[in-house]
Amino acid sequence: MHKSEHAWMIFSIVTLVVFLGIMGVAALHDDIAPPSHMQIIDPTKVAQTAPFDKPGLHQTGAHQYDDYVIAHIFSFQPSTITVPVGSTVTFYATSPDVVHGFFIPNTAVNLMVIPGWVSEETHTFRTAGTYLLLCNEYCGAGHHFMYGSVEVQ
Amino acid sequence: MDQAFVQRENRLIIAHIYFATIALMVGASFGLFQALSRASWLHLPSWFDYYRMLTAHGVLNALVFTTFFICGLATLMVYRAIPRNRSLTIGWLAFWVMAIGSAMAAVSILSGSASVLYTFYAPLKASPWFYIGATLLVVGTWIVLVDLTGNALWFGRNHPGERLPLVVHGSVTTFVMWFIATLGVAAEMLFFLIPWSLNLVPTVNVMFTRMLFWYFGHPLVYFWIMGAYLIWYNIVPRLYNGRVFSDSLTRLTFILLLLLSTPVGLHHEFMDPGISSDWKWVHTMTTYGVVIPSILTAFAVFASFELAAQRAGIKGFLATIAWLPWKNPAFSGPALGMLLFIFGGLGGVINASYAMDTIVHNTMWIVGHFHVTVGGPVALSFLGVSYWLIPRLTGRKLWAPGLALAQTYAWFVGMMIMSTAMHWAGILGSPRRTDEVSYFGSTTAAVWMPEMHWAAIGGSILFLSILMFVAVAAGTLFTPKTETDPIVFATVEPEALVTSPLLDRIGVWAVVAVVFAFLAYAGPVHDLIAAHPYGAPGMRTW
Numbered sequence: 001m002h003k004s005e006h007a008w009m010i011f012s013i014v015t016l017v018v019f020l021g022i023m024g025v026a027a028l029h030d031d032i033a034p035p036s037h038m039q040i041i042d043p044t045k046v047a048q049t050a051p052f053d054k055p056g057l058h059q060t061g062a063h064q065y066d067d068y069v070i071a072h073i074f075s076f077q078p079s080t081i082t083v084p085v086g087s088t089v090t091f092y093a094t095s096p097d098v099v100h101g102f103f104i105p106n107t108a109v110n111l112m113v114i115p116g117w118v119s120e121e122t123h124t125f126r127t128a129g130t131y132l133l134l135c136n137e138y139c140g141a142g143h144h145f146m147y148g149s150v151e152v153q
Numbered sequence: 154m155d156q157a158f159v160q161r162e163n164r165l166i167i168a169h170i171y172f173a174t175i176a177l178m179v180g181a182s183f184g185l186f187q188a189l190s191r192a193s194w195l196h197l198p199s200w201f202d203y204y205r206m207l208t209a210h211g212v213l214n215a216l217v218f219t220t221f222f223i224c225g226l227a228t229l230m231v232y233r234a235i236p237r238n239r240s241l242t243i244g245w246l247a248f249w250v251m252a253i254g255s256a257m258a259a260v261s262i263l264s265g266s267a268s269v270l271y272t273f274y275a276p277l278k279a280s281p282w283f284y285i286g287a288t289l290l291v292v293g294t295w296i297v298l299v300d301l302t303g304n305a306l307w308f309g310r311n312h313p314g315e316r317l318p319l320v321v322h323g324s325v326t327t328f329v330m331w332f333i334a335t336l337g338v339a340a341e342m343l344f345f346l347i348p349w350s351l352n353l354v355p356t357v358n359v360m361f362t363r364m365l366f367w368y369f370g371h372p373l374v375y376f377w378i379m380g381a382y383l384i385w386y387n388i389v390p391r392l393y394n395g396r397v398f399s400d401s402l403t404r405l406t407f408i409l410l411l412l413l414s415t416p417v418g419l420h421h422e423f424m425d426p427g428i429s430s431d432w433k434w435v436h437t438m439t440t441y442g443v444v445i446p447s448i449l450t451a452f453a454v455f456a457s458f459e460l461a462a463q464r465a466g467i468k469g470f471l472a473t474i475a476w477l478p479w480k481n482p483a484f485s486g487p488a489l490g491m492l493l494f495i496f497g498g499l500g501g502v503i504n505a506s507y508a509m510d511t512i513v514h515n516t517m518w519i520v521g522h523f524h525v526t527v528g529g530p531v532a533l534s535f536l537g538v539s540y541w542l543i544p545r546l547t548g549r550k551l552w553a554p555g556l557a558l559a560q561t562y563a564w565f566v567g568m569m570i571m572s573t574a575m576h577w578a579g580i581l582g583s584p585r586r587t588d589e590v591s592y593f594g595s596t597t598a599a600v601w602m603p604e605m606h607w608a609a610i611g612g613s614i615l616f617l618s619i620l621m622f623v624a625v626a627a628g629t630l631f632t633p634k635t636e637t638d639p640i641v642f643a644t645v646e647p648e649a650l651v652t653s654p655l656l657d658r659i660g661v662w663a664v665v666a667v668v669f670a671f672l673a674y675a676g677p678v679h680d681l682i683a684a685h686p687y688g689a690p691g692m693r694t695w
Contacts, residue, residue, distance in 0.1 A: 004456070005402065005650070012448035019441050023506055033430035034423040034507040038680075042687045073694050098694055099274050099359065101515050105582020105597055108511045110424055114359055115276060115689040117426040132597040136515040136584035138204065138270050140277070140694025144589040 035111055035121045037092075043115035046070055046096040057081045057089075069093040071100035071113040073140050076133060079148030087152070088124040101136035104150060112137060125152040158238040162229075163546040165244045169225025170539060170546075172252060173218045174626050177532075179259075180213030181619045188571070188612030191590060192605045203588035204268045204695055211271030212262060212287075215527060217255045220290060222535045223380035224251070224297045227324035229542070230383065231301050233640050234318035235308045243303070247296035254289025257282050268695040270586060272366060273346070275357045276691030281350040288342045291335045298328040317657050319403060320387050320642050326407040327379040329663045330414050333670065334372030337418075341365035349691065356688025360427045360681055367418035368674060374523070375414040375443070377531040382406065384487055384534045385454055388541065390643035392484040393477055395461035398453040400645045401652035406453070408656055409446040412666050413439060416673030423507040424514050427684060432677045433507055439673060440505040447498060454491065460646060482557040486537015489565040493529030493572075497522065500576065515586070517604075518579025525572035528615075533564055536622050543629050545640045552628030560621035567618055571611025578604035 026032045046052050051068045056078045058066045063086050070077040071093050083089060093102045095115045102111040102119065111119040125131070135146035183206035189195035190203055197203050228244060260282070261267040267283035305317060305325050317325075341362050349357045386403050390396055397403055419436035422428055462473040478484045500522040503509045513519060544551045551557060583590050583601040590605065592598040 005399065005452070008448070008452040009445075012445045015448065016441055016444050019444070019502065019506075020438055023437060023508070026508055027430075027434055032508045034433050034511065035426065036428060036430040036433065037426045038429070038684065039426070040684055040686050043689045044687075097692060098277050098689075101584070103515065103582075103584060110511050110514050112422070112425045112515075114363075114426055116359055116687040119424075119426045130596070132582070132592060132595050134584055134587075134592065136587070137274075138207075138277075138586040141202065141204065141268075142694075143204070144587045147592050147595075 037118055037120035039118040041094050041118055043096050046094055063087045065089045067091050071095045073097050074142030074146040076148045082151040085128050085152055090122040092118055092120050094118045098139050099137050100139050103136040104131050104133050128152050162232045165241055166225045166229045167546050168248055169221050173221035176213045176217040178623050180210045181616055183210040185616040188609040192609035205265055208268050208270050209262045212258055215271055219377050230320035230324045231304050234320045235304050243300045247293045251290050251293030254286045257286025275359050275362045276689040278691040278693050284342050284346045284350055291339055298332050301325050301328055322404055323383050323407045326411050326659055329659055330411040331376045333666055334369050334415055337365045337368035356690050359689050367421040371418045372414040375410055377527050379410055381531045381534040384538045387642040388538055389487050390457050392481055393461050395457045397643045397645045398456040399649045401650045402449055402453050404652055404656040406446040406449050408662050411662055412669055413442040415670040420505050423510045428677050437507055482561050483537050483541035486561040487534040489561055490530035490533035493525050497526035497529055513579050516579035517575045517583040517585055520585045521572040521575030529568055537561055545637050548634050548637050549629055549632045550635050552632050553625055556621050557625045560618050563614055563618040567611045567614030571608050574604040574607035
């Protein structure tokens with residue numbers, strides 16, 4: 001009985017080490033990190049603060065774009081962008097009111113948009129189609145109307 | 154017949170269990186409407202909208218039901234393990250503070266002035282009554298801690314040289330962990346949300362309140378799990394003539410949960426700005442630490458099954474499983490809950506990995522995950538063990554035991570269907586906390602709508618199961634008085650290891666737990682303060 005107890009303890013610790021090892025390699029070697037942008041912004045002056053005074057898509061290079069998005073109740077501004085296949089888009093999102101989500105299903109773009117902070121994530125759209133963009137954090141009575149799209153042509 | 158003081162104690166515990174039952178019943182009926190609304194099978198009127206019901210469902214089921222049941226269970230365990238003619242003033246005081254707080258929060262939600270969901274993320278601005286009510290619920294649990302600790306100290310003074318009874322150790326450790334965790338939400342309420350909702354301060358620091366919330370929010374789920382573990386270790390063996398496999402392993406499990414529950418909360422904020430990915434990685438590692446007490450518990454539970462079966466002359470895995478009392482609802486509830494916990498554990502390991510969490514964060518996957526955990530091992534253990542507790546507490550025969558048995562299996566089937574559909578819908582991208590998820594004919598959304606239909610079917614079965622539980626719980630109050638067995642907890646296997654007295658130093662471990670929490674949060678809190686973030690004025694958006 002004592003032996004099995006100890007064997008099981010060792011098994012659980014080995015499990016833990018294996019899990020963390022795999023993730024450690026992904027995090028430290030493959031540089032996979034969660035979105036952790038540290039930029040602040042006055043939530044009461046979003047529309048007057050660059051670059052959110054000119055929200056929308058800005059081309060920064062060949063197949064390279066920045067998209068500055070204001071997430072407010074209950075829509076995204078801009079709600080739809082169109083980019084060519086193979087484009088790499090860096091999304092910057094902030095909120096002038098309450099917490100929103102910025103989520104493009106079937107991609108790894110999944111951000112919390114916090115008033116007072118700018119969230120950032122980059123994604124390369126390799127397949128043509130209409131990508132749904134939606135708010136995945138409850139923001140009020142019209143939360144389910146808050147959606148848009150990324151048109152990849 | 155029990156002594157008079159035992160009967161007085163029983164009334165206090167019954168009050169907790171039935172208050173929990175009412176909260177479960179009311180909250181679950183809202184859950185049914187949500188499942189039907191998301192399947193587009195029902196359109197909810199604006200005077201009773203989805204988000205108001207979602208808030209009520211979360212607060213009543215995840216916070217009120219669980220808290221009342223665990224407070225009742227831990228109080229019962231400590232009172233029964235330390236029999237004495239004690240004053241119940243402090244026990245009833247805790248009950249009424251919690252009850253009044255819950256009622257305040259419930260009324261403000263149902264009247265529509267607090268549709269902020271059970272996470273109440275600022276700067277959604279609810280009525281102050283909601284925040285004050287929720288705070289009172291927490292304060293009531295602190296009174297329970299004082300009661301439990303007082304009894305444990307009394308035991309130490311009057312039984313020098315004796316080990317703290319196992320159930321007292323588990324109960325007190327659970328509430329010490331809970332106290333350390335609730336300091337976060339209490340600070341969020343008292344220093345941020347309540348003054349702000351009363352318009353005493355103009356703005357709120359959104360990221361700071363989120364961090365305080367999740368400092369509390371993840372240990373909250375371990376509070377539920379520790380309630381289920383108290384049942385699995387100390388009551389379930391009684392149902393198959395079993396014993397607690399190991400005293401030391403049980404105490405170690407609870408101490409590990411005390412240490413590892415708090416320094417993990419940032420894994421709920423992987424997708425947040427303002428927290429460096431380094432700190433998110435630290436909290437990923439600590440979150441995985443909870444794998445150890447979970448696997449230890451799985452081992453201890455099965456070892457207890459096996460040893461009891463061997464004593465009955467049963468050998469072999471399948472024969473042992475078949476031998477267990479599957480026709481006793483007090484066993485089938487917790488045991489089916491353990492089966493559901495396998496899926497809960499697997500999902501939890503995925504959520505805690507921040508790369509995979511990117512795919513599932515704030516999708517229906519998460520909803521599936523916490524339904525198969527708090528609605529699986531936790532709720533099903535609570536309901537199942539109620540069939541054992543209620544007759545013994547009321548001195549009445551269980552009404553309709555066949556219905557009680559069917560309830561546990563119906564719950565299992567309903568939860569399997571609903572949580573599987575929710576998990577799958579989440580992988581397909583369906584967001585959580587959203588009334589209408591068809592997005593006006595979007596082809597992306599069309600893919601997950603069949604899953605929402607399955608979730609509604611599973612949810613309807615679950616609701617039927619809750620009606621069955623309520624019928625048995627209410628019916629038992631009207632059966633004739635009879636001689637019922639006293640409440641006795643499982644004893645430890647005689648060959649078990651001798652426990653190190655170190656594991657009984659709960660106060661010392663509490664200090665270590667606070668140090669761990671400090672180490673895990675000092676960095677991210679410092680970063681937030683150093684960033685000088687702007688406050689947000691907040692508003693009511695519903």
